[in-house]
Amino acid sequence: MEPPKVQQPGEGGLNVTLTIRLLMHGKEVGSIIGKKGETVKKMREESGARINISEGNCPERIVTITGPTDAIFKAFAMIAYKFEEDIINSMSNSPATSKPPVTLRLVVPASQCGSLIGKGGSKIKEMRESTGAQVQVAGDMLPNSTERAVTISGAPEAIIQCVKQICVVMLESPPKGATIPYRPKPASTPVIFSGGQVRADPLGASTANLSLLLQHQPLPVSVQSHSPDSGSSTPSSNHISPQPSP
Secondary structure, three states: OOOOOOOOOOOOOOOOEEEEEEEEEHHHHHHHHOHHHHHHHHHHHHHOOEEEEOOOOOOEEEEEEEEEHHHHHHHHHHHHHHHHHHHHHHHOOOOOOOOOOEEEEEEEEHHHHHHHHOHHHHHHHHHHHHHOOEEEEOOOOOOOOOEEEEEEEEOHHHHHHHHHHHHHHHHHOOOOOOOOOOOOOOOOOOEEOOOOOEEOOHHHHHHHHHHHHHHHOOOOOOOOEEOOOOOOEEOOOOOOOOOOOO
């Protein structure tokens, strides 16, 4: 099966159905959803794209955008401008003077990443230079998947142009073989320390759980009998069982 013929993106140039997956932190997802789901509803209606957000109590969520490429570009533009608005609002209460860039993380099958990078890095260099966005393809695959994160940073306009070019490459070079999609793992139950600090990340929480378990595990009743000759002792768990000295 031949890959679809794709025109360079322009006004109505691309018009095939495509699915793009984004990896977002919980706070970013909250911004996209909005109060009572108003923001994501508006994005769906105005862009014409289907926007689905993965369920679950996870530190990270997958946002799937599906539709004709024109609709996808509109949805991306709305997300990028929303994130820029969030950055501007956060700066009003911050001493920072320089505005940080908007950052989006795409989830792309690893088999397509070679085409995104290009021979000797030529394609990714061309994208950076022509759009002004920073593009980075992760060297490692995301856990338990055959996908990699592609991070795009810059002004919303630069991000939108970069996403258009990435879509062209993905359509021209379809994924090879089966793709195992990345699914974020749920967060462990938050561990609250005496200082009121909460650790909700899976690794931190499991480590903290183990630490607390070791600190507060009730020790079994045991009596150790020391041998004066050997200097060793043998504990017996859960019952009192002194050893006779030789």
